[in-house]
Amino acid sequence: MNERPLTDVPRTVLFTLLIAFSLQLAGKALQPPPRAQASDLDSTPSRIVLQLAGFGDTVPVAKLLMLHLQAFDLQGANQIAYRQLDYDRLSDWLERILELDPTGQYPLHAASRIYAEVQDQNRQRKMLDFVYNSFFADPDRRWRWLAHAAVIAKHQLKDLPLARRYAAAIQQHARGKDVPLWARQMEAFILEDMDELESAKIMIGGFIASGQVSEAGELRFLEDRLKEIELRLQTQKKKR
């Protein structure tokens, strides 16, 4: 046994230890809890600086930066603070994080599902633009975020041409095996909503003819939509 009994410790030492420990706890308890401020979002550090900070390994730096960025607004699930963020800077931060970790999906998820959910159309558009611009670097992995952006553009911004632009990008560039057909069909349905029925008809007809649709239920759904479009086209012709 290398230790002496507790009774060998002078009482003054034990007493001081207890008092000092209590004072430290009390001092800390009196300190206000740390609080992030939206205005504190600084401009983005350069890639070189971040590479240096990560000793050449940029992926962990990107992951940490994303958590750091998230801490600026998600205080106790209070999303009001999003509106106070400088979205130009926010966009720069997300872009830099994606640059450091191109396979990471977190910045795109945050942009499309968190930062684009604010009730401010300008800010929403900035985030959707970020998602759209980032999409082309890796369409097969990033299509889902652009698909969500298309949904926001259609249902929240009520901007069908913008939604169509996003859907068209998915249709033309996302060619991977993991890209589901519904994502590539989005443009056709948006065209239908835009009353561009001829284009929608051609597109849906193309999907059916291509043989890419293998499930019977999905095939039936597309054929029904095609019939509906044809009916609407005939009605329009009669009115003229």
Added chain:
Amino acid sequence: MPPAIDESNGSHNRAASPSQNVKAIMSFSLSVARLTLIEALRTRLPWLAAIVVALALGLAQFLGQVAIIEAAHIQATLLATLLRVTAVFIVVTFVVTSMVRETSDKVTELLLSQPAPRSAYFFGKLAGYFAVAGLIAISFAIPLAFFSSPGGLLLWTLSLLCELTIMAALSLFCVLSLTQVVPAISAAAGFYLLARSMTTIQLIAAASLSHDPTLTDRIVSWGIAAVAMLLPSLDLMTPSSWLLSMPDPSALTVVLVQTALYLPLLASASLFDLYRKNF
């Protein structure tokens, strides 16, 4: 060596008066502190500090050449950060290696066999390490004098001194408890990194995406809060921004209060370990 006093548990010799005993203990502690300072001089710590200062000045010159605007600000903040981290590293390694060497050479046993309580030895060592920390803080402030306001530099240096004394006391605690160089330095480094980043960790923990936290989320959150309560707020100490403009003096009060709260805690925890240790 000081006059004779009864060592067993630090109780006073019946033959000597209490004031003589206190003088003897003080004298012993001062001798230990002086020995620690002499050791710092003989292990070429001043040379190391001088080399760091020279390198810092060279780096400042380089930064001045590269920067287009705000050259003095860039020089001051980058040098301050580099010098602060280097100062902490030097103090921690010096305290740990000095204590381990002393124990290996049986010098600790020799000093503890003197007729003085263990606390006298401990406070002597602590005073010696504080003196080393003070010398390093002052010498590392010299290169910054060229790029910062005198008032800001004074507060920065005082804050650095507080930070270094906390780290010296912590290193002493680690080496007394862990006894080996690598575990003690690792523990001190881990403590420093954690204490410096605790506020950020708390912010990140509070920023959970989940609106309905699970039990695990809550446990992690409580754990982080508990660790934060035990650590000093090192992130409030020695910010490089103080060198750019004179900070509010109340900022230094926070630093001084934190130091005054934490040093007794570390000292009493170290003494607790020291009194229980068999040599």
